[in-house]
Amino acid sequence: MPDVVVVGGGPVGLLLAGELRLAGADPLVLEAADEPARQLRGLGLRGINGRTCQALRLRGLTGPLARAQEELFDRLAADQGPAGADQVRGLLRLLVEHRAKGHFGGLPLVEDQPDPLGTADQFLIKQHQLEQILVDWVTGLGVPLRSGCRVVDVVTEETEVRALLADGSSVSAAYLVGCDGGRSTVRKQARIGFPGTPATMTGRTAVAELADPGAVTASLHGPRGLLNLSLVPGEIATIEFDGGPDERDAPMTAAEMQASIRRVSGVDVTVTRLAGGVRYSDNTRQATTYRQGRVLLAGDAAHVHSPIGGQGLNLGLQDAMNLGWKLGLVVRGLAPEALLDTYTAERHPVGERVLRNTRAQVALMRPGAQVAALREVLGEALAVPATRHHFTAMVNGTDIDYAPGSAHPLTGRFAPPLELTGATPLPDLLRDGRAVLVDLTGSAQIRDAAEGHRVRTVTARCPAHDALAALLIRPDGYVAWATADANLTGLAEAFRIHGF
Ligand SMILES: Cc1cc2nc3c(=O)[nH]c(=O)nc-3n(C[C@H](O)[C@H](O)[C@H](O)COP(=O)(O)OP(=O)(O)OC[C@H]3O[C@@H](n4cnc5c(N)ncnc54)[C@H](O)[C@@H]3O)c2cc1C
CATH class of the missing domain: 3.30.70.2450 (Alpha-Beta Plaits)
Structure with a gap:
């Protein structure tokens, strides 16, 4: 019996399955569709935004994404006339130079200088390319993927949850995650509410x-x-x-x-x-909760909105990064079950914010003289770097703070790109999905505190951050605890609640 059944082998289900595997769990992915259906679903291009790229970089997946983007753009340029090919190459240049940061309602968010915001990569690819990269990754991790398996019902029992398949068979596990898209069968069968606003376009x-x-x-x-x-x-x-x-x-x-x-x-x-x-x-809705007992939701199953602005896939992939390690540790009995409730607590507000900004983007795309004027006014505002950076952070998910008001400003934020002297680069330290305690002062006290915990402890120097003494980084790259000095208050509690 698998530990976790992941219903839906789209991008979110695949990433989640890989994250569960890295956390030591045994997931099984059940996917209804076959290959041609996947290709059709991937019409249009998908922007992979700043925060998603930072997260995928932790697993070594940005190299394959860069190659996929290059292949795609070569093909796009070859299929165009000379003027079109120049346009395609121009867009690729902006992406490779880390200057293109997406758009807001069609208004481009482009920087004059490469990467003033510290979120290097952005990619524009086809969804099936991303899915292939993720299939290769999870297959390499040994995750079983079963296609042609449509889940038609979900039954929760005291110690397990059962997925009933269209062919009459069933699969049981300790937990089940619905990554089965906007019309999620799992969400409906679990009777999780999905309030919101109906389509207007x-x-x-x-x-x-x-x-x-x-x-x-x-x-x-x-x-x-x-x-x-x-x-x-x-x-x-x-x-x-x-x-x-x-x-x-x-x-x-x-x-x-x-x-x-x-x-x-x-x-x-x-x-x-x-x-x-x-x-x-632009049907815009969000699940009232992302967890009901043994059933959880991620990706479009948990939230739908207009694709204008290119955020749905990114939101879902970041759900998967947030949930994977937590559910993996809980299902193995290594973390308290309460850790699972932090998934809704952290991700629901992020989803709510995306729903709000995509509604605003739809409004900005409408025809009419008043909207045209609004676009011009906003275009002027976006020429101001501080305003543009605010919008860029919003659509790239780089302003996420899971623990506002914490004792240290980094706690709850994605770990900054620390230039560590004397250690492996930070993203590579997180490659295998283990939490990392970075000690920047060579303190025996910190090393002692980490003794017996499920963290990799790294001692390094970071001259650019001399006001930072140590930080504990979760498997998804977010800071669970940080200190500016030798004061270790809160570290033991951070180990406990996260199951490290
Ligand atoms: C034209 C267009 C452009 C877009 N552009 C962007 C963009 O640039 N950036 C961005 O972030 N987002 C974009 N999106 C949104 C993005 O495509 C979705 O948010 C993303 O596909 C959601 O991924 P998912 O894995 O949650 O769901 P899906 O991709 O819908 O995958 C769900 C999977 O579950 C399977 N499934 C469904 N029901 C069952 C069942 N009962 N049993 C078993 N399996 C089941 C399906 O076959 C599917 O494989 C765009 C969407 C469209 C339509």
Whole structure:
């Protein structure tokens, strides 16, 4: 029997499974879909933001992401004419130089100088590329993945939870995590509330061909919506502010996409071929809790919102980083069960904030003279570095503080990129998912305090941070405890509550 059943082998389920494995648990991933369905779901591009990159760097996954991005951009450039290829290369340059930091409602967040914010990487890739990188990683860790397994019900018993599959079989485990996307069966079966606001817009992205692509503007933000033909060759995207999609399940047809392009552009184009498409909306909802006993939720199963601004995947991947080590330690009996409640306590407010900023971004994309004026005003404000950095931190998740008001300002924050002299670089120290106690003063007292705890203790110097004496870093890269001097108050408690 596995320790944890992860329902859904999308990006969030895969990362969670790997994190559970690193924490010493035995997860099993049950995935309903087959390979072609995955490729179709990955239409459009996915921005991997600053905080997610910092987190994935801890597991050595940013190298493969950089290679995937380069491959993708080579392909995108090759499929364009010379002007388009220059545009693609220009975007890649901004990413590689660490100057592109995403956008807010289509208003670019771009820096003049490389990386003034200390969050180096940002990637733009296809979702199936990310999923392949994660599949390779979890397979290497020995996590079993079972595809073609649709979970239809979840039954919680006193000592275990059972996933019932469509073929009539079942799998039991101590815990079950629903990473099964926005329409989560797990969430519904566990009767976890999902309040929010209904859709007001419909986005469509399709692999399609037009009889005369030159007849419409390649990138249009007009009075009836948005049209884009230029970002990914062969893909056409529209957004209409029409009250949300009437149809959610039926496969998209050429006639549907053609009608949408005609409405947005006002041009009578003809779609000659359509090889699949996806619809999305700004239906914005969040689970009332991310844990109900033995059942937990992560990723889109816990929160949905418009993809404008590119944050849903990032939010979910960071849920997985937060939950993985906690659930791994709890299921092995090494940490108190109360640690699991810190998952909702820490991640729910972060999700709430993303829901708020994506609603604001949808408002900014609407047609109309007033919104156009608002965009201009906000564009001016974003030219001011301090304002731009505030928005950049918000959409990149780099302003997250899990423990506001702590005794030390670093506690609750992601560990800063400390330049350690005499030790392995910090991200590499966390590669195997173990907590790290960094001692910057060579103190015997700190080493003694760590004796017998599940942490790697590292003694190093960090001349740039002479006001920092020691810090305890969780497996997800966040600081659990820090001190500016020899005072170790709070360290023993930090070991206890985190199960280190
Ligand atoms: C056009 C578009 C562009 C986007 N761009 C971005 C972006 O730039 N940045 C960003 O951060 N986000 C973006 N998003 C959002 C992002 O795609 C999602 O937030 C992300 O896919 C969520 O990952 P997940 O693993 O939680 O869910 P999913 O990717 O939905 O994966 C869920 C998995 O669970 C499986 N499953 C479902 N039900 C069951 C069941 N009953 N039993 C077993 N398995 C099941 C599914 O087959 C699937 O594999 C975009 C979305 C769209 C539509």
